[in-house]
Amino acid sequence: MKYETVIGLEVHVQLKTQTKIFCSCSTEFGRPANENTCPICLGMPGVLPVLNKQAVEYAMQACLATDCRINPRNTFDRKNYFYPDLPKGYQITQLNLPIGEHGHININVNSVQKRIGITRIHMEEDAGKLVHGENEDQGKSYVDLNRTGTPLVEIVSEPEMRSAEEAREYLNQLKAILLYTGVSDCNMEEGSFRCDANISLRPFGQEPFGTRTELKNLNSFRFIQKAIDYEVERQTNILDQGDKVIQETRLYDSDKGVTRSMRSKEEAHDYRYFPEPDLVRLTMDNEWIERIRKTIPELPEQKRKRFVTEHDIPEYDAGVLTASQSMANYYEECVALHPHPKIISNWIMGDLSYELKNDGREIEDCPVAPASLIGLLQLIDKGTISGKMAKTVFEEMYQTGKPAQEIVKQKGLAQISDSSSIDKLIDDVLADNPKQIESYRNGKETIIGYFVGQVMKASKGQANPAVVNQMLKEKLNQP
Ligand SMILES: [Zn+2]
Structure with a gap:
């Protein structure tokens, strides 16, 4: 191994609120398409978002449970981009002043304890979902906006993991913490816990990071580990040949077990962030923070x-x-x-x-x-x-x-412990095995195991083996 692996993880976690982050639509999973929508989450002109207090308190719990410092003031920003599942044309998120920063999680891999830093935790809204047609519907795509406006926190780690095992353990711990605090159900199949991984390699001893690639939408723990292992091997081969790793976003193909380029940095978006004008700055006083801290259970x-x-x-x-x-x-x-x-x-x-x-x-x-x-x-x-x-x-x-x-x-399974029944069984076994008795008395004491086995067999496994052993010894040692 010439290279050191450097991994940082970004995890999107769906908060367990009943309603969406900026409107009162239900967040229930599996409803008919576009049933859980209203003018606000459909991005109609003139509507205004109202922040869900429960979503904020869940985000605070996520921060406190991972030892993040909660920013007493935090703000929301617009991240602008076009995509059919984003009706507003922008996503409301937190850029410069996220809800929490400077946290950590302790992990334990092969009996070595390690602290992984958490850079930041910010709140944001989820986008909708594209449903691509199959068979006779081939070539058509549908938009389901039920998920649009679902509250998320994005939890960004420091690039401090050095192997796929460490990454997996970090995710295990993070998931356990979130489940304990009850901020999310972390259901990966329903998309409540999604992970992106940034991976780069550098020669051992070198300080600057190598060029990284980002693996998107890893949706099972098993795939995460496999995808990272594949990516490390791919980058190792590139560096070994004297080539350069290209900074890009890649997708993991779980059927083939490979990662594939999705877009390079040149195609990367410029999101033109600016402060969200329809939401006021969020102020968190100590009293509120301390009240939420008291709700954190033993982790x-x-x-x-x-x-x-x-x-x-x-x-x-x-x-x-x-x-x-x-x-x-x-x-x-x-x-x-x-x-x-x-x-x-x-x-x-x-x-x-x-x-x-x-x-x-x-x-x-x-x-x-x-x-x-x-x-x-x-x-x-x-x-x-x-x-x-x-x-x-x-x-x-x-x-x-x-x-x-x-x-x-x-079932009549009770063990036979009373000595008169066992006594009878032992006598029968001893009567059938005079040769073995002789060798026992000649010093081959290990043969006691054979006798115990025979008695157990005769009792159909129901004799108490400790009692059998004891009584056998007494009988065999009699002159
Ligand atoms: Zn709505």
């Missing part, structure tokens, strides 16, 4: 650290369990009922996550409630069932929603 990083120190679970477990707030809540409810954090963590990360994943469900919709899972773990503790049986019982609990106790009873 993933703090929670992760608390789980490690309070519950003494590995950093890795804490990272998985805090990936979403619902997952963390589920775990904490379990620990409150049954103070064995590592055992609970293993169940959540193992069998529970496996079933959820198979089923395409989130933990919010998990059919096994924390109290039910604990009911199962208590049956293991009491010796009613073995850990191995518990896995079968759990699967059944997940499918039927029935409590563990009921399933164990119905």
